[in-house]
Amino acid sequence: MFKPILTAVFLLFTTLLFAQNYTISGRITDSKTGEDLTGATVLIPGTNYGVATNSYGFYSLTLPKGNYKVSFRYVGYDNIEKSIALNKNTTINVELSESSKDIDEITISAKAEESKVENKQINVMKLDMQTVKRIPVVFGEVDILKTVTMLPGIISAGEGNSGFSVRGGTQDQNLILLDEATVYNVSHLLGFFSVFNGDAIRDLDVYKGGIPPQYGGRLSSLIDIRMKEGNNKKFAGTGGVGLLSSRLTLEGPIVKDQASFIISGRRSYADVFLPLAPQEEAKNSKLYFYDFNAKINYRLSDKDKLFISGYFGRDKFEFTNLFGNSWGNKTATVRWNHLFNKKLFSNQTLIFSDFDYYFKINISDANSLEFTQGITDVSYKSDFAWFYNPNNKFNFGGVITHHTFNPGEIRPIGDGSILTAPIILEKRKALESALYAEHEHKFNARFKVRYGVRYSIFNNLGSAKEYQFAYDSAGAAPQVVDTFTYKKNDIINTYGGLEPRASASYNLTKNDAIKVSYNRTFQYLQQASNSSFALPTDQWIPANINIKPQISDQVALGFFKNFDLGLETSVEVYYKWMKNQIDFRDNAVLFLNDQVYGELLTGKGWSYGSEFFIKKTKGKFKGFISYTLSKSMRQIKGINNYNPYPTNTDRRHNLTITTNYDISKKWDVNLNFVLATGNPITFPQGRWVYDGKLLSLYGPRNSQRFPAYHRMDAGVNYYPTMRKKGKVESTWNFSLYNVYGRKNPYTITTGTRKTTSADGSQVDTGIPITEQVALFRWIPSVTWNFKF
Amino acid sequence: MNKIFKNILIFTTAIVALSSCREEVILDLNTVGAIPVIEANISNDSVPFVIKITTTADYYSLDIPIVNDAFVTISGSDGSLDTLIFMESTKCYQSIPGSPKFIHPCKVGVAYTLNVTYKGKTYSATETCLPQNPIDSLKTIYLPKRGFFPAGYYLYEWTREKPGKGDCYLWNLYQNDTMLTKDFYYLADDQFLEEGGQYLSTDFQFPFRLNDSIKLEQIAISRQFYNFLTAIQSQTGRDGSPFSAPPSNIAGNISNGGLGYFAVRNIIRKKLVAK
DSSP: OOHHHHHHHHHHHHHHTSOOEEEEEEEEEETTTOOBOTTOEEEOTTSSOEEEOOTTSEEEEEEESEEEEEEEEOTTBOOEEEEEEESSOEEOOEEEOBOOSOHHHHHHHHHHHHHOGGGOOTTEEEEEHHHHHHSOOGGGOOOHHHHHTTSTTEEESOTTOOOEEETTOOGGGEEEEETTEEOSOOEEGGGTEESOOGGGEEEEEEESSOOOTTOOSOSSEEEEEEEOOOOSSSOEEEEEEOSSEEEEEEEEEEETTTEEEEEEEEEEOGGGGGGGSSSHHHHTOEEEEEEEEEEEEEEOSSSEEEEEEEEEEEEEEEETTTEEEEEEEEEEEEEEEEESSSSEEEEEEEEEEEEEEEEEEESSSSSEEEEEEEEEEEEEEEEEEEEEETTEEEEEEEEEEEEEEEEEEEEEOSSSOSOOSOEEOOOEEEEEEEEEEEEEEEOSSSEEEEEEEEEEEEEEESSEEEEEEEOSSTTSOOEEEEEEEEOTTOEEEEEEEEEEEEEEEEESSSSEEEEEEEEEEEEOEEEOOOSSSOOTTOOEEEOOSSSOOEEEEEEEEEEEEEETTTEEEEEEEEEEEEEEEEEEOTTOOOSSOTTGGGGEEEEEEEEEEEEEEEEEOSSSEEEEEEEEEEEEEEEETTSGGGOOEEOTTOOSEEEEEEEEEEOSSSEEEEEEEEEEOOOEEOOEEEEEEETTEEEEEEOSTTOEEOOOEEEEEEEEEEOTTTTOTTSOEEEEEEEEESTTOOOOEEEEEEEEEEEEOTTSOEEEEEEEEEEEEEOOSSEEEEEEEEEO | OHHHHHHHHHHHHHHHOTTOEEEEEOOOOOOOOOOEEEEEEEESSSSOOEEEEEEOBOTTOOOOOBOOSOEEEEEETTSOEEEEEEETTTTEEEEOTTOTTOOOSOOTTOEEEEEEEETTEEEEEEEEOOOOOOEEEEEEEEEOOBTTBOSEEEEEEEEEOOSSSOOEEEEEEEETTEESOSSSOEEEESTTSOSSSOEEEEEEEEEEOTTOEEEEEEEEEOHHHHHHHHHHHHHHTOOOOTTSOOOOOOOOSOSTTOEEEEEEEEEEEEEEEOO
């Protein structure tokens, strides 16, 4: 296990032997907005020397003494070249300007760098907001998570759901970070929309494996989302008016060239139409969501930069005044970038994240109570990047997180409640910490490796009451056989382990590369959800004496090939072994149960698949095709007679096609197509009667399928005032979701046929039927976006 | 609480998905052969045992086949033995009063075994008649309209819980001799009570009218039967939406792959008039 570390140390000493090197370092920013440019490249043309900026726009390139011509490049921006005589450490901060050339020319020249096979990472997909915003979506709401599900290896949990599965994992195995803060619930309106406002997002990276050792705590993926920083040159705004919601973003300098802010808000207004509804109940109901993003960044000196960012979002849903529901996330991040010297970059981060769910019932004085549950995290993260020389980079650091889990509290409202005293389940507390180190080593122009290790520890803290359970048989109801009580801050239990991560890349030719990766991940928290769709009521629970941490090992192999026509292709295959996977016994009680651990069953899981991706980046016609052939299985004692069964997100085939055609400078059209194997489902294979009740006889778990899912969406973008200086730019987006009105099943339920009798009452005929609900067919939308 | 949340979900779905459509579909479902289903309840009442045997049917089929050619016996650990005969009139198997080893009513502490031989296979199950504690007190309280619950006389019951953990109860409630608890099982266990001799208080959410005659049956049942009835309750209340838990089969106590349950019930009754 320590071999990689030893190798790292050895390499360090060998490279130290070289003499008389100097470092060029600095930041690359956008000349118009002053925002940091991530992934801009700094290279010495005609040599192998080159580096890319990190997510703070920082680069560091160490070279032997000499005269160089340095080129600074970024997608869609004009290159800048500078000649320097390198005889001391030098700082060069560069502002790149957006290219004024025709859009096609930009794409051809600037994308070339990014498109190089050697710059592509196995397991990683990058999405820029430009692509995301063009894809037609339901109700015209730009949704980054819906776009993520178009990528190979990623499967949507279903229509009307923001949840997704990465390479056969569950939804709670995705680590979704917004400016480093974990977002525990990504759904608005129970999943119809994600909580991320497209206008406030700069870009995102999706890791399906090969997660850098810097990140941990989830098994399957990392979705790293970064908010925009705000324009530090001039005041600007963007916004949009859609069918379902409106958005407004304002940004500008606080101190010119030094400090800037951005604030962005969004609110839905479906509830505005509720008073028009014929039903009295609907008129008095509330149904809306809103979210709010804000960020400030301040350049304290050439060496220090401070960021403060936050997110606040909430869903509110009230049915007359009888029931009230609301839930949402709050996150806050304070970050300090500091340069110790030209080569050592550090990032100190303080993070807060909170999710809570609130429920109120107020049907009478006696029956009035409120319920809350949730999770709160406070983290401190310390990251360092050491740009030793152009061929060796080291990343190291640590993180410590304090989790507080609130499993549920019920309190009476007013004096008349039948509940005389509050019912409070004890909060659970835990500490999750990790240390990591990683070495990126470029042996030569062809061969690169990246390897490292993360050591994570998880402690359950008191005070707490823990139970030991016994079962009549696997899957039977739990019986408490022993109870343990712990005092405040007692360490109840400790788990930990080494998580090695490694990848290697070899360029066969200029246009062909082969890449491999291995990684191990640990997960210490899980969401107690036993349905296909996660709900805000599904609480997060930590590993403890009854439940071990989940562990996953994944290997992946990829082949990347580029063609001259601007075609990029890749094939990746993977296999994943997952230990301590969780499912729930039949008829589990998950809500307000302080013995919820008794309802959990654990076993193993495995998944494998191949992912094919073709992307066309040049010309008027652009787009991508992604196809995934995969399988995802579980085997758990107490479920399905210990026979393996497909997971809820198992899909044999998943095909997505996204195309975009530029008709002119003012018009472009977009077409989307999705085809996937139907969701696995457990249908009855027969029926029986007991005590006059019609009961179902179910076959093996998830042994049948919904009909295949397919859908086509179309969209048109119109840019009437595109690219005119000093004017309000506006864009119109028209789209039609599910063009041919496919009735894709959202649910298929079993029951008996009901008819309406002469007097208007419902009569149960007792005839068994199956009913399907299809959600979205022919949903048109119009969105107006503006920019000033 | 979850039920309320589900209703809210349905409401949300209805509002959000204005274009949604619900329709009947015929699915190509997998099928299995006919499996016998046994519905057997014997008790401490002095009445003949009645047992119903049917089989499973395909999901969409309308008929539930009745089994009339099985060989059915019930034997007790006290040496008693009874053979049950299929009666065309009731479509059930019934014990014949006056048979030599007539064993009912059931006696506390005796283990009873049901054996059903059908198409060359034997299905059996064993349960013991459990002890009961008397109903301590029963009364009605007039309550005004509360939310969904109309005004009326509501029944409250107190009984002293048996010592030890794992005791389970089922209640049947009658209004003027009409059973009210037909579609819903009133069940309780002693999991949340301190051990031994505590008062178990139960309230029944049925509004009675003044002077209604009320009859309450309190039945001591086994933990396994409690789980069986709970599973029925949860399956019949399931809506199959993606927000519901995966469906599960209802496990009874019949051996050899048979479905259903052979339950031995110890029943006590108390009556009162609503006032």
